[in-house]
Amino acid sequence: MYAMSHLTHTKVVRCLAKKLKSDRMAPMVTRKVLTLLSSYLIVQVRNNQIGLDAWCHSAPDDSLRFWCLQLRDMDRMARSSKYFGKVVANKFVNEVKYITKNNPNILRTRLEEGRVVPSLKRTYNTPARTIYECFNLTCVCGFMGGSMRTGRCVLRNGVLLNQAYRKEYRALTDDERNRFHSAMWAVKNSGVYDYFARIHSRFAIATGAHAGPAFVPWHREYLKRLEFALRTVDPSVAMPYWDSTLDSRLPNPGHSVLWTDELLGGSRYGEVRDGAFRGWLLENVKPFRTRIIRRAVGVSSRPINVTSFLTFISSPNVQQLLASPAAQEDCPIPRTWQALELVHGSPHIFVGEDMVFLANSANDPAFFLHHSFVDYIWETWRQGIQPRQNRESEYPRDDSRCSSAAHFAHAPMLPFLPMLNIDGLSNEYTGSLFFFLQTFLKFLELWINKNLLSFLDYLYRYAGRPTCSYNNRNCGSR
Structure with missing residues (x-):
């Protein structure tokens, strides 16, 4: 049974159905047997017992097996949901209107009258309608009430708006970390955080969000938008990342300082009642009622290990990341357990409970820190391995044998219309400097203690991963 392909089973079921229709004079017993057999095969296909899922069941560990099967289910639903995206999109539009009506100042959906802010998207020349559609600081500046002076954005309070500087969460200063926590609580209390959690819940399937090459660019755009929401509260805030490879070296990663009361909390099984996000509520998503988010840190799985990280950032081909x-089974691209979307599932399972299931995971703030690191991995590969001229165009070929049509390069990036999946490859997120020039400027700014990269108009950049040694046991944090 496992050796038979999904296509073979589909043909058998269709043949049996045709037989039932044509052979109306067949004995009732024969017809009942055929009916039961066809029903059995359909149930087997749906319950991950044949062909398509044989590879998932061969996973080297339980975490990869679980994540593989979860992505398989999402892929099946995407392939069988021809009109699903349109239906969900219509519901989402109505939801956006409701939230906008109740939070007009937070969502910043309209510019001041007479102000024109251009959007520099590669594909579209229309002005940005919301701050979330911006692709450069010039655009963001207008939505935040600032003005451009000699190429720099000056906010109303006289503070310069620079690109976001994403650091490892534990490498933040106390002031930076407290500002991040305060901004997160502000967007949570305003309803905007739940708005973003709902996006991930409702668009987890039948879109390019999961189970295909659009996974990484979709989440890049998703992270960008929440970061914009945070910066409307505090322009100095950036989305930090959780470098889980640091924890993977511990005998018990669940004992990391990250999960203590001083930081994220939630080291105890169950509801998160300590740390910066104590009492953080999971929004009312069926079948879950509104309640405090839950974790089971370290009960299952482990964080991303250093070997996997080094494999990704040195990979010679884009298919391992996208x-x-x-x-x-007949996809021409060889399958591998070292695919970024599969490996990224291990920290989800490691955190446990609400982080385990994709449609629910964005309710936990740890989700965004984890995905910021996934984006860091991709950006490190782009800057270090991928030729600059290929960064905005190198994308796996459209092939329905490999992914649903929702992942094709020019498929709409729901719900971030009018974006297409290919737009998530834009250099406008992080800049298009040659890698050696950007590296040189980073070393130079460390040498002279000046911020030399802040003049650039791209949206964000990453601080390097903390390094640990015998003489640097705190890895750059206090």
Whole structure:
């Protein structure tokens, strides 16, 4: 049974159905047997017992097996939901109107009258309608009430708006970390955080969000938008990342300082009642009622290890990062367990409870820190391995054997219309400097203690991963 492909089973079921229709004079017993057999095969396909899922069941560990099967289910639903995206999009539009009506100052959906802010998206020349559609600081500046002076954005309070500088969460200064926590609580209390959690919940399937090569660019755009929401509260804030490779070296990663009361909390099984996000509520998503988020840190799985990280940032081909983890057996791209979307599932399971299931995971703030690191991995590969001229165009070929059509390069990036999946490759997120020039400027700014990269108009950049040694045991944090 496991050796038979999904296509073979589909043909058998269709043949049996045709037989039932044509052979109306067949004995009732024969017809009942055929009916039961066809029903059995359909149930087997749906319950991950044949062909397509044989590869998932061969996973080297339980975490990869679970994540593989979860992505398989999402891929199946995407392939069988021809009109799902349109239906959900219509519901989402109505939801956006409701939230906008109740939070006009937070969502910043309109510019001041007479002000024109251009959007520099590669594909579209229309002005940005909301701050979330911006692709450069010039655009963001207008939505935040600032003005451009000699190429720099000056906010109303006289503070310069620079690109976001994403650091490892534990490498933040106390002031930076407290500002981040305060901004997160502000967007949570305003309803904007739940708005973003709902996006991930409702668009987890039948879009390019999961189970295909659009996974990484979709989440890049998603992270960018929440970061914009945070910066409308505090322009100095950036989305930090959680470098889980630091924890993977511990005998018990669950004992990391990250999960103590001083930082994220939630080291105890169950509801998060300590740390910066104590009492953080999971929004009312069926079948869950509104309640405090739950974790089970370290009960299952482990964080991303250093070997996997080094494999990704040195990979010679884009398919390992923009992977097709739910590919069918006849997909021409070889399947691998070292696909970024598959490996990224291990920290989800490691945190546990609400982080385990994709449609629910964005309710936990740890989700965004984890995905910021996934984006860091991709950006490190782009800057270090991928030729600059290929960064905005190198994307796996459209092939329904490898992923659903929702992952094709020019498919709409729901719900971030009018964006297409290919737009998530834009250099306008992080700049298009040559890698050696950007590296030189980073070393120079460390040498002279000046911020030399802040003049650039791109949206964000990453601080390097903390390094640990015998003489640097705190890894750069206090």
